[in-house]
Amino acid sequence: MAAILSLISSFKLVTNENIPQKGAKRASEFIKQYDNIKHKAFSSVRTTKLQVKTSIEKTSLIRQMKVLVSYVESGSVDNALQLFDEMDKRSSFVWNLVIRVLTNNGFFVEALDLYDQMCFKGVRADKFTFPFVIKACGGCLDVFEGQKVHAKLFIVGLDLDLHICNSLILMYAKVGCIEFAEKVFDEMPVRDLVSWNSMIQGYILVNDGLSSLECVCKMQQHNFQPDRFTIVSALHATSLVCSVLKGKEIHALVIKSKLQCNEMVHTSLLDMYGKCGNICYAERVFNMSSCIHVAAWNAMIRGYALNGQPFESFTCLRKMQENGLKSDYVSLINLLPSCSQVGSLLSSKTVHAYAIRMGFLPHIVLDTALIDMYGKCSEPKLAKLVFDQMHQRNLISHTTLISALGQNGQYRDALRIFFDMWSDGFKADAMTITAILPVYYEIASLREGKQIHGYVVKLGICSNTYVLNSLTYMYSRCGDLVSARDVFDGILLKDVISWNSIIMAYAIHGYGEISVSLFSEMKKKGVNPNSSTFVSVLTSCSVSGMVEEGWNYFTEMKIEHGIDPCIEHYGCMLDLLGRVGDLNKAKELITKMPLELTSRIWGSLLAASRQHKDVELAEFAAKQILSIESDNTGLYVLLSNLYAETGRWEDVRRVKSIMESQNLKKTVGLTMVDIKDKTFKFKDQDRSHEHSYLIYNVLDIILKDPYNNLIKFKPVDLLKKKSKSADWHSVRLAVCCGLISTPIGSPILVRKNVRICEDCHDVMKKISLICHRKIIVGDSKIFHHFEHGQCSCRGYW
Template sequence: MATLALSQVQSGGGLRSRVPYSFGNGAVRKLCQEGRLKDALHMVELMVQQDIQSPTNAYISLLKECTKRKALVEGKRVHALIVQSGLDSDIFLGSMLVNMYAKCNSVLDARNVFNSMPEHNVFSWTAIISAYANHGQGEKAISLFQQMQQTGIIPDKVTYVVVLKACAKIAALEQGKQLHLHIIKSGLESEVIVGSALVDMYAKCGCTEEAYEVFNRMNERDVVSWNVIVAGYAQQGLRKEALALYEQMKQEGVQPDNVTYVVLLKACASIAAMDQGKLLHSHIVRSGYELDVIMGSALVDMYAKCGCIDHARQVFNSMHERNVVSWNAMIAGYAQHSLGKEALVLYEQMKQKGVRPDNVTYVVLLKACASIAALEEGKQLHSHIIRSGFQLDVVMGSALVDMYSKCGDIAHACQVFNNMLERNVVSWNAMMAGYAQKGHGKEALVLYEQMKQESVKPDKVTYTVLLNACASIAALEWGKQLHTHIINASFESDVILGNALVDMYAKCGRMELALQVFNNMHEQTVVTWNAMIAGYSQQGLGKEALTLLKQMQREGTKPDEVTYASVLSACSHSGLVDEGCHVFDFMCKDHGVKPTVDHYACMVDLLGRAGHLADAEDLINKMPIQPDVVVWMTLLGAARNHGQVEIGKRAFDNVVRLEPENDAAYVLLSNIYAEAGRRDDVVKEMKDVGVKQNSWVQLD
């Protein structure tokens, strides 16, 4: 074998030593093992030029290293050398090239090499199937597997694992079941990697029982197998079962790894299971796992989604390394809890640390702006997105539409919506919600018709948004049509839609239809009861509202602040003074609900309508919280209705103290004085409080 000084085979960045080095396949392998890919490649190029020896083994070493490092550029140079050496018909090298291109994310190159091969073996077939499976083309991968079988090539366990992963990604259950039969016939079901892939396929296709049956039959189960079954249950929302499997796993002596904990933390995050999440955190600490970037990000996400922002921030601050996922998790936590300012501050810190935002960052930040109606900050983010070169894909576009809509800028929301090349149901929902929130119910309903014409299938959110739009403009006929569509879509059992239907019928004045929906609901939350009680209140049906409150309590649903506000309003509109006072006392003393300023406003209205103005004023003076303008205006209105000049004057003084420019207060006081025959006092009063002459002439 020839010997050559390494200085002679330097390539650009150079070899680190000038010590003589053997020149040949063994030397190439050694350079690859040392991670010196460019030097190894240069050595092979010299071997080919000088025709020193057959470089087949060197090509194998180079392709393995290129595959490992996903070095596409170097891989293409190796490919060119193989062709130059006349070895492009070698089935083994061809298979390795297919595998290298697949792992380097160049599916087209992988397919071209595969097609050019004179014959194929199980390795080359598995490599090309894997290329398609790993790049979201599961159907193509399954089709290639069927072609492979037709050529008489017998799949091995790796082939089955690859095709099962393809089935899992596209939830191709029937094809997965057929594969399972082939695997049983091949005697490979007991292989741990095949069994794990079967469990994963069934779990991702939503068949947790079948997944567990396969798992139970496995003779050997490693940590990967356990992670797959735990993840399967967790992804299906079966948190208790996932945690029970975790305990069983430990009892059987299998040590959980970081994947196990990440999977379980995601499960806890998805259902806001704070206690279990904290317990897992303590297990992680006791197990000695370092808070790496993946584990730390999962903990931040879990605490944030469980509503414990302080804990999330503590974990975030303690992380030695943070990537864009970690920052996104923390920013999302703030956004989810309407802490938009904190999310935007963190975004600035993220940029200062040199972490480049990705599309998830911007989507989360747009949600943060939407949550606090921060229009200017949202516009700046929109500019950053454009300058950063991000495509206005369906997710980003929907987030922008939602942000502009919730910030009240319907014009910009429409502009973004109309410029989107692709729109899904989320995009349409965001735009319709924007119209509905601004009181443009008709426009929302017109957009719904356009959405159907473009063959976009409505979901539950669509119908909820549209029912709210109907409620806001009392569009009863539209609401009835939507109700029919909901039934046809088999959504009638959804509690949120049920609540929206009750609210819509109530606000359209059709309490009998609201009650019909209410009684047919399988589940009634406090929101359902509140919608029904509010409907009775709006119709002035105080006795019915009180009856429903008692029924609600009998059935074990605890009334909240909104419930009591609606009941008190119903009593006020129906003149049920004693009943209203009883409800207020019960709320404060027996139920332990702290009255808000809205409850006091309802009580002042209740007493004021009944002519008990002295009691109403006394209640205001004894309020443990500061009365607002609404409370004093309610008293002022009652004073005007009952001709109570002095109480009206005191109420007026408090209103102008809080809001000096409140025109309605001046009008009410003017009317009180005028009806009492004290028109001169109107002019005097206006001069005393400094109202300009043209204003009080208008009042007169």
């Protein structure tokens, strides 16, 4: 400032009055000098003013940055964004901070948008920018964007940066590209503990517990000591491979590393023992700890539910509250599977009400767990109600509802939700497909089932074992055994469900011998059969009348595999004894059964009695069914048919009168046939098809054919007072529709919603003989393959 004042005072001295008269040249030089001084003086004033301004701005910027850092560290996204907007100068440091706050708070799309803006404005992204941008790509599950960022790293020379590579490993694992994660990890010039932990965690993200555990070993071989993050991941990996032995090894490592008091490690230990089916060890670890926190109680609640101890789960919640700890929403999420296991709707509703009272709802995970629980408690309407009231839905909530509706016979509603899900922009995954496929084989045609197969290919999940297992079963249930076998053969990693599906497929198509040979092959491949495998194998024996083999498998199940027979296994054995007419042994088996007798069991005896025209035994079985359920329509229909077949018309009328008085209506028979890209449905005596005239003419010709002696005389026809209705049963119309619409010699596949009647069964044999066609009829129980006048069921169904 002093220099400025001195300059100004010297400027005052230089005036025209002071210029010497005779020294014009000197004066001119003098003036020039003064001009220079004047210019310099102004210049200096300007610079100084700028310096002051810059200094003030700098102080303000530092203050703004300090505030911004505090917003970022406290996760105040809105404040951080507002301050960012107000800032005139934004260095890459500032951009990094805002991208970081967005990423760390789950605003992945917004973080990527900001990164794009940063690049557009020419601000250079640095080694601090990329870890957050890569994390955002992983958060969005956007592998395409992730690869774009990865490509840029090569251009800017940051492709081998330690922290950036650590981020890339997790990003690639999150989007399921574990091979890329491995490549990044392998090519890293330097790795730290985080690199190893990221790779270990990465394998868990793709459900590869084995590789994760191998990585833990390799890490130690490279002289890296596991920390709490390594241990937590290793315990998770152990749960994935379900190995208590491996879990105990990690437990020893926990003790060696003195990490057993760490809350996260402690919870992970409890979770691991619970998930590996060793709840006793979980209890020991739990009881040994002095400081029990909410997460530990929650892990125990879940553990009991997973191990089929629902009452202990409830006790755990009560004890937790008695210990002065408040249950949280996770406690309820973990408790809900126990509610469905107990099967008490009252307790389920109580938990639901408690969640509302505590203000835990709406919550996307808790709501989804409630949908699942109501589905398993056979309350699809309540499941739908919870879904409708959700504020936010995702793929899992949609899939859970589809399962809940499908499992409870609400097929149309399940399909509606499936299509709504698509229109709402949710892309189905393997679990969704597994949930919807049973709905397809229950109500849809083979054509529609094939469309779903096409979707599976388009979705890129055609190598998923769960999906392929469901497709195998779908094809078999839709009547296409060849495609079922093709899908099964294409499963690279066949699990026990794959084998169960194909064994059951051949069983329901009447090829029991192939089923049992597949069962032998399965065992040779080292796959252990489970309870469901034996249901499939015993069904095979039943449909093919293999009595001795059936008893052998029934014994093998218990002796060699330690599987106690359940009601389904007994049902299969009864069907088998009924098929060969050994009704006395069937009765004996029922009396020796150590289980509560169900209508399914008595139904098997009733069916066998009807097949062998044993009216007395049928009436006994019917009485037993009536004592369990009074509105079993099938029972009355079966009994009525038996009375008609044995000429007991008075009893037929009596049964019909009971049905009318109880308002029980026989299921309307429907048969579906696929012709090109259309599915045609026929009712009995249906005339809705545009070529009905032709269909009826063809049927008349077939029925009048000299092969007519194949069709037995049925007393039931007398009851129909010479009506032609039996001649025009839906299955015959559908098959004739197939005959006139498909190339000569090609097979015809139709599906019925009820059992095929004996009359139609004979007509089908005749059509296959005189038309030289293979006719496949799927009824509500099995598929009949008619060829050369014979049926695969050999007359028993």
